[in-house]
Structures are given as C-alpha cells and as structure tokens.
Amino acid sequence: MKSANGAQWDYAREIRSILLRFVAFAILLANLLLGGNEGAGRTHLIVVVSYLVISITSVATARFLPDRSWLKTLFVVLDSLLVVLILYGHILGEPVTENHNLTTTSLVVAFILLTHVGLKLDRRLVLIFSSLVLFSWITMLAITAARHHTADTVSLIASFFNQDLGLTVSFGFTAFAIYLLAKDHDRTRKEALRADERRLNLSRFFSPLVVADLEEGSSALDLERRNAAIMFVDLRNFTSFAETAPARELAWVLGEYRHLVSGTIFEHGGTVDKFIGDGVMAVFGQPSPREDDADRALACALDLVDALSDWKNHSGYPGLDAGIGLHCGTVVGGVLDSGCHSEFTVIGDAVNVAQRLESLAKSFDAPLVVSSALMAQLQNPVPPALWISQSAVALPGRRLPIDVWYLRREAGLALAEDSLRNETGGVQTALQRSSFQPSPPAPDVCTG
Secondary structure, eight states, X not given: OOXXXXXXXXXXXXXXXXXXXXXXXXXXXXXXXXXXXXXXHHHHHHHHHXXXXXXXXXXXXXXXXXXXXXXXXXXXXXXXXXXXHHHHHHHTSSOSOSOOOOOHHHHHHHHHHHHHHHTTTOHHHHHHHHHHHHHHHHHHHHHHHHHHOSSOHHHHHHHHSSHHHHHHHHHHHHHHHHHHHHHHHHHHHHHHHHHHHHHHHHHTTSOHHHHHHHHHTOGGGSOEEEEEEEEEEEETTHHHHHHHSOHHHHHHHHHHHHHHHHHHXXXXXXXXXXXXXXXXXXXXSSSSOOTTHHHHHHHHHHHHHHHHHHHHHHHTOTTOOXXXXXXXXXXXXXXXXXSSOEEEEXXXXXXXXXXXXXXXXXXXXXXXXXXXXXHHHOSSOOOGGGSEEEEEEOOTTOSSOEEEEEEOHHHHHHHHHHHHHHHHSSOOOTTTOTTOOOOOOOOOOOOO
16 A cells, blocks of 8 residues: 555656656657658658547546556557557658668657656656567567568678667667666655655654654764753543543543643653653653753643643543643663663653652642752743742652742643743643644754
8 A cells, every 4th residue: 555645756746747748749749840751741640649649548547547557557558659650650661672761750759758758757667668669679670671681691680780770779778777767766766655654653652853863863862961851741530530431431531631742742842751651751852952941841831731721621521630740950861772672761860850740749739840940940930929939848759858839720720821921922722723733943052
C-alpha cells in the first residue's frame, strides 16, 4: 500500500506527464508543417493525429481511472508503435534504393517521444518503450541490408553497419542514460518515502523536537548534564475511575487527556519524556537548552491549568482534577542504554523534585505547584500577588526543604488567565486551539 505522500507524488507526476504530452504534440505538429519530406508527410500526419488521440485518452483515464497502472503501460506501447511506424515509412516503406538514411524529421519524433516517456521517471516504462523501438529499428535495418545485398556477405555487413545503425546506437545510448536517471530518481524517491514513514513512526512515540535529532543522530542525544525545566502532570481520582469504567470509556478518556496535555506541551516547545498511566512527564530544555525554558514551562503549566479545567467540566467527569508540579534544575539527559531497551530521558534530583511537587499539589489543594528555583529563572517574573508562597517545605525522600509557589484550585483558572495575560498580552486556552498549532518561534538565545 502506498503512503499518502507516495500517492500524491505519483498523481503530480502523472499530471505533469499529461501536460508534457500536449507540448510534445505541439512540437510534432510543427515538425510536420515545417518538414520537407513530402513522401513521409502522410505517415507523419497519421502519427500526429494518433498521438493527439492517445493524449486526449490519457487525460480521460487519468481523470476517471487514476489507479489503473496498466493503462500507462498501454499508452507507452502505443507511443513506441508510432515511432516504429515512422521508422517503417523511412526504412522499409520506400522502394529499394541505395539511400535509406533517416531524415531529421524522423529522428525528432523518436527522441521527442523517448524524452516524454523519460519524464515520467518510471524506469519500467523507459525500458518498455526503448526496447520495442530498438528491437524494431534494428530488425528493419537488418531487413533493409538483406534486401540490398542478398548474396555478398561483405556487402551485407557493410550495408548493415552504416549511418542508420549509428543513429540507432545513439538512440539506445540516450535511452540507457534516461533509464539510469529514472532508476536513480526511483531510489531517491523510495528513500524519501521511507524517511517520511520513519519520521511518522517516530512521531508516534517521541516529541517533534526529539524526532529530528533521532533521525540525524545528533550529538544532543548523548548523555550530558544540562539545565532543564521538568513538569509532571497527573489526574486525581483516576485510579478509582479506572476500577469501574468500561475499557472503551477508559481508553477514550485517557486518550483525550493525553492528546490535550501533549499538544499543549508541544505548543510551548517542550518534549514529552514519558507517559506513566495518567501521569505525564515533560521536559523543557531537552535535547537543546534555551534561555527561556523556565518561561515556556510556566506558560505551558498555566495553559494546562486552564485547559484541563475546561476539559474536566466539558467531558462529563468533574471528579478528575489535575495536579501539576514544576521545577528547574540540573539533569542528566540523553539516550540511557540499558541493553535490550534504550530510553531517551532525563534523570537527576530535579526530576525527583518535580514529581514530589506534583504530589504536593494534592496536599495544597492546588492545580499547580512551582519551585522557587524555577521562579528565579524566569526572564519575565510573574506578579507575586497571584501566587501563594510557602517556605521550607519538606519533600518525601529529600533531605533539604524547598521553597514553593502555588495556585489554589478555586482561584486557579482566573489566576492562570491573569498571569498569562500579564506575560503574553493575551490568553488562548488549549481547548480553543482546535488543531494544536505551533506557537510563534522563540527569539534567538544561547544555551544556558
């Protein structure tokens, strides 16, 4: 089965071939009108009219029978027969004389139709056309040589190896060159389609920014320390919901939730590190750190507060509240090789802190908890009045306490909108963006 890109490629190539048919027809018609060989004029007229009929028929079949590949072969065979008809008129159609050299008019027809077939960029069609023409051409030259000299072997060989045979060899060489070009094009096309398929397959499992690096084998995939913003998103009460929900309904809710969260993350230039059930881990600054990683991560989190609140109210599952934890710090990121299975991820204390902050959101009854470390990294600080601060908060499994900022759930939506309006000059929720369009490109920055 052809991919969508492959089908579009073939259709565009076929339309171009049809248009070129009429260009070839115009050249053949001009060749007929300007040709000076009256004896072959009738043959050329038959060829021109026949070619016009074939061209019109090809347009009709391309419109109503676009997937019938055998028709393309049929038209190429008919084109080759027109060339054979021209050759027959000049080589065997005249009385036996010593001079049967082809005229320029005849050669023009042969090479024009060869060029048209070559522009289809299908090596199979080039092979069919050139094989039929060359076989017929050489056969007619051999018959002509035999008609001229039926007894003298030397004269027969000399008669066969003449100027006409040289023209035949030239045609064959040209056909061979076109065949090689079509073969190279076919290989390049298949490689491009395979690359598209690989990208499509990778995009099902990796974020867009990661896909490009995976394809190029970028050094950004190597494990190294870098500064990054880490975000964890989790649905509250989803475990209880999953215990009783039908499988189809459970899959639908989880799919909608993941689609919304991942789309919002991609809009802000982040990458989805992994899905953990109803949890999502996102990274800003991996694989390539930017100076505004913290700003984009916070903007994304505020956008998600708004979007997930709307989604919860409109999806018919009001009990599925979301909690978000956000932290900025040093991580080790890249491809983590574990033998049978490798993973492109980030590890380190910053990841653990972000996950603990997401868990802390439930204790604070807050949709979003942000570390003071991330707030300190912001290039556009948020108004403190919109946030509640908490100092020296102990995190499970961590020795040192941490200062945090959070939004209360009942005020989260309004505060999120005010904060976004202050940072960006306007609010647009993820639900209002019906097709997850990428956000405007960030300004050029150096890695920090």
